[in-house]
Structure formats: structure tokens, C-alpha cells
Amino acid sequence: EAGVTQSPTHLIKTRGQQATLRCSPISGHTSVYWYQQALGLGLQFLLWYDEGEERNRGNFPPRFSGRQFPNYSSELNVNALELEDSALYLCASRLGTGQDEQYFGPGTRLTVT
Amino acid sequence: QQQVKQSPQSLIVQKGGIPIINCAYENTAFDYFPWYQQFPGKGPALLIAIRPDVSEKKEGRFTISFNKSAKQFSLHIMDSQPGDSATYFCAASRDTDKLIFGTGTRLQVFP
Structure with a gap:
């Protein structure tokens, strides 16, 4: 069974540009979570999508947004990139009701110059 | 109240030793406590998880001890191996x- 996949692996953008990161959950999983892992700041929750709806968002500015598609894949968009947005962006998926386990993908390394 | 405090920040043991990583939380509404292992350049991998109605859980060489009254939980790695060298994160939800997530513990196991 394939795990969570993310694309691209690496992304280099300049300040002020927009970045789009993609995530495909494990087959059958309906929930997708996004986390940011910045150097020295640990893993911080960004967004949670379940059945196409945004269920919760972390303490990040509105220029971080996303969506979940009917096939449960998800997209994270970061507008007006700032240098401090440089981080590893991790996607995790969860099976659904009654299941707590979140399984992470390999991440997208975003570098803002 | 949302924080999870993890210690130590780093840990060095010899092969065969039993490293112990500790976490503490404040929010008594948390009902799920997983541990993740992360190698450099990889995403975190779920190791083992526990719910507050259980005081201990073992999976292979990994054991979680859970103390509900103290609001603490810990990870023990039995017979540690050099391949266990990684960063370990506790979490709660x-x-x-x-x-x-806790802030992570960098474990190094020397042969």
C-alpha cells in the first residue's frame, strides 16, 4: 500500500512569490493535515481538511491557505512568500472516524530567497 | 495549556542501552499520545501510541509508560541499536x- 506522497520534493521561490504544495493521502484516508517544520521551531500545525471541509487551522496568517479535492488529495498555497516561510512542509493523512493515527509524507522542502 | 514539554533535548547512549524520553502535558482533554521517529530529510514515522486509559504499551523494542495523574508519558527503547539514531517527537491530540508536538529529542546510539 502506497504511503502519503507529496510534490514537489524541493521548491525554491523568491520573496513575494506564491508556492503551491500538493499531497496525496493513503488510499481510503479522508483527512489531511498540514504541518510546518521550520528549523528551531519544531512541528507546527497549519491546516486540517476532512471530507473536503476545513476543520481547523493553526496560528498562521491568512496567506497560508489550502483545499481538499473530491479525491481527498490536498493542496497548500502560500502567498506573498517571506524568508521565514522557508521550512519543510509535511502532510499527514488519517483514515477517518474513530481512527487517530496520522501518517506523514516525506515533505516538501520550501526555500525562499 | 496546549503545550507538550519534551526532555531531554539530546541523548547519547551505547548500543544495548535503554534511552528514556519524557513528555509532560497540561491539557487533560488530550486523549491520544503518539510517538514519532524522524530521520534526517524524511517525514516523521509513527512508532507507537497510547490512550489515557492504559498505563503501558509495548510494541517490539518500544514501550510507552503513561502516568495520567502526573500528566506525563515516556518512551523507552529497549536494546537500542545504532539504527535507532534519529530524532524522536512526542505528541498529543x-x-x-x-x-x-514536543520539541524533539535527538538520540545517538554508539556501537
């Missing part, structure tokens, strides 16, 4: 919501 409520009602399948976001995971709140």
Missing part, C-alpha cells in the same frame, strides 16, 4: 484534531 484531542478528538482527532491537530497533533501538538
Whole structure:
């Protein structure tokens, strides 16, 4: 069974540009979570999508947004990139009701110059 | 109240030793406590998890001890191996919501 996949692996953008990161959950999983892992700041929750709806968002500015598609894949968009947005962006998926386990993908390394 | 405090920040043991990583939380509404292992350049991998109605859980060489009254839980790695050298994160969540992570422990196991 394939795990969570993310694309691209690496992304280099300049300040002020927009970045789009993609995530495909494990087959059958309906929930997708996004986390940011910045150097020295640990893993911080960004967004949670379940059945196409945004269920919760972390303490990040509105220029971080996303969506979940009917096939449960998800997209994270970061507008007006700032240098401090440089981080590893991790996607995790969860099976659904009654299941707590979140399984992470390999991440997208975003570098803002 | 949303924080999960993890210690130590780093840990060095010899092969065969039993490293212990500790975490503490404040929010008594948390109902799920997983541990993740992360190698450099990789995403975190779920190792083992526990719910507050259980005081201990073992999976292979990994054991979680849970103390509900003290609001603490810990990870023990039995017979540690050099391949266990990685960063370990504890986490907590409520009602399948976001995971709140500890700050991580970098473990090095020397032969």
C-alpha cells in the first residue's frame, strides 16, 4: 500500500512569490493535515481538511491557505512568500472516524530567497 | 495549556542501552499520545501510541509508560541499536484534531 506522497520534493521561490504544495493521502484516508517544520521551531500545525471541509487551522496568517479535492488529495498555497516561510512542509493523512493515527509524507522542502 | 514539554533535548547512549524520553502535558482533554521517529530529510514515522486509559504499551523494542495523574508519558527503547539514531517527537491530540508536538529529542546510539 502506497504511503502519503507529496510534490514537489524541493521548491525554491523568491520573496513575494506564491508556492503551491500538493499531497496525496493513503488510499481510503479522508483527512489531511498540514504541518510546518521550520528549523528551531519544531512541528507546527497549519491546516486540517476532512471530507473536503476545513476543520481547523493553526496560528498562521491568512496567506497560508489550502483545499481538499473530491479525491481527498490536498493542496497548500502560500502567498506573498517571506524568508521565514522557508521550512519543510509535511502532510499527514488519517483514515477517518474513530481512527487517530496520522501518517506523514516525506515533505516538501520550501526555500525562499 | 496546549503545550507538550519534551526532555531531554539530546541523548547519547551505547548500543544495548535503554534511552528514556519524557513528555509532560497540561491539557487533560488530550486523549491520544503518539510517538514519532524522524530521520534526517524524511517525514516523521509513527512508532507507537497510547490512550489515557492504559498505563503501558509495548510494541517490539518500544514501550510507552503513561502516568495520567502526573500528566506525563515516556518512551523507552529497549536494546537500542545504532539504527535507532534519529530524532524522536512526542505528541498529543484531542478528538482527532491537530497533533501538538514536543520539541524533539535527538538520540545517538554508539556501537
